[in-house]
Amino acid sequence: MTETAVEARGLGKRFGRRNALDACSFRLPAGRICALVGPNGAGKSTLLTLAAGLARPSGGELRVLGTTPAEARREIAYVAQDKALFPQLTVADTLRLGADLNPGRWDQAAAERVAHGDGADSALDPYAKVRGLSGGQRTRVALALALGKRPALLLLDEPVSDLDPLARHQLMGTLLAEAAEHGTTVVMSSHILGELAGACDFLLLLGAGRVRMAGPVDDLTAAHRLVTGPGGAAELAPHTVIESRPHGRGQSALIRPEGPVGPGWECEEPSLEDVLLAHLRNPSAPALLAPEATVRDLAGAGVEA
Numbered sequence: 001m002t003e004t005a006v007e008a009r010g011l012g013k014r015f016g017r018r019n020a021l022d023a024c025s026f027r028l029p030a031g032r033i034c035a036l037v038g039p040n041g042a043g044k045s046t047l048l049t050l051a052a053g054l055a056r057p058s059g060g061e062l063r064v065l066g067t068t069p070a071e072a073r074r075e076i077a078y079v080a081q082d083k084a085l086f087p088q089l090t091v092a093d094t095l096r097l098g099a100d101l102n103p104g105r106w107d108q109a110a111a112e113r114v115a116h117g118d119g120a121d122s123a124l125d126p127y128a129k130v131r132g133l134s135g136g137q138r139t140r141v142a143l144a145l146a147l148g149k150r151p152a153l154l155l156l157d158e159p160v161s162d163l164d165p166l167a168r169h170q171l172m173g174t175l176l177a178e179a180a181e182h183g184t185t186v187v188m189s190s191h192i193l194g195e196l197a198g199a200c201d202f203l204l205l206l207g208a209g210r211v212r213m214a215g216p217v218d219d220l221t222a223a224h225r226l227v228t229g230p231g232g233a234a235e236l237a238p239h240t241v242i243e244s245r246p247h248g249r250g251q252s253a254l255i256r257p258e259g260p261v262g263p264g265w266e267c268e269e270p271s272l273e274d275v276l277l278a279h280l281r282n283p284s285a286p287a288l289l290a291p292e293a294t295v296r297d298l299a300g301a302g303v304e305a
């Protein structure tokens with residue numbers, strides 16, 4: 001097994017004159033559960049499509065599981081936003097198709113756990129046709145197909161947006177268990193920031209097609225401080241200020257400290273959601289790549305970080 005699940009070097013994808021991805025360089029170590037975050041149009045789905053081998057980059061390079069996405073396809077499962085399924089098949093037939101398409105690696109028990117959940121209330125009728133299922137139920141069938149394949153890399157495009165809270169909770173638990181037991185790498189795009197913190201240990205934040213932040217969640221939150229104090233914004237000038245706003249008679253800010261913060265400022269470590277919201281509100285904040293997310297010998301590759 002390679003120690004790097006996904007590695008992008010100067011990756012670009014253009015649609016006409018628009019850059020959906022532009023000079024993206026980052027590394028995702030294997031076995032991580034990576035949240036892929038960014039505003040609408042940031043390039044998340046484009047990146048997942050390239051990683052799944054369903055489109056080709058316009059520039060740069062993308063390596064998946066140590067090879068090209070096309071070569072790695074057997075090891076990859078991808079659930080797109082539109083959850084493409086055969087509407088005329090039943091749930092049971094869909095899972096049987098998954099077994100037929102993945103001989104020697106299909107895990108029926110894992111697929112059924114995802115499709116039917118824990119509670120009797122949420123269990124899907126195996127004889128129900130896909131076309132008669134609700135959006136969230138279809139999502140569960142698509143996720144069951146993906147997890148039943150026992151992929152080394154699981155790419156999920158907004159998997160939780162239409163799941164009920166119990167199904168979301170179960171899915172997050174399943175992903176954590178898969179990563180722990182089988183070393184599966186998961187990349188999951190989502191706008192539901194509050195739910196990512198518990199499940200994801202790695203983050204990739206995109207903005208306007210560029211990498212704005214990448215690295216282990218703990219390292220990224222530890223690199224920031226939420227500060228509140230009576231001073232003016234000028235007092236924070238030595239630090240990288242991601243976002244600053246008036247707070248009572250003083251100031252409250254999210255910063256990347258470049259040394260000790262002056263006296264009088266209350267300092268605390270922010271949550272992942274605090275860090276993400278501040279970066280989303282300030283698209284021009286300087287990018288941050290943790291060492292673990294940095295492509296090795298990038299200079300040798302002639303690519304800008």
Ligand SMILES: Nc1ncnc2c1ncn2[C@@H]1O[C@H](COP(=O)(O)OP(=O)(O)OP(=O)(O)O)[C@@H](O)[C@H]1O
Nearest residue numbers: 015018019020038039040041042043044045046047
């Ligand atoms: N097939 C396509 N043809 C033309 N432009 C496209 C195509 N796919 C994506 N784009 C453009 O590329 C940019 C990135 O789109 P993408 O779907 O990757 O964003 P996203 O981060 O997944 O957004 P969202 O959060 O809304 O799902 C957008 O400006 C979009 O309009």
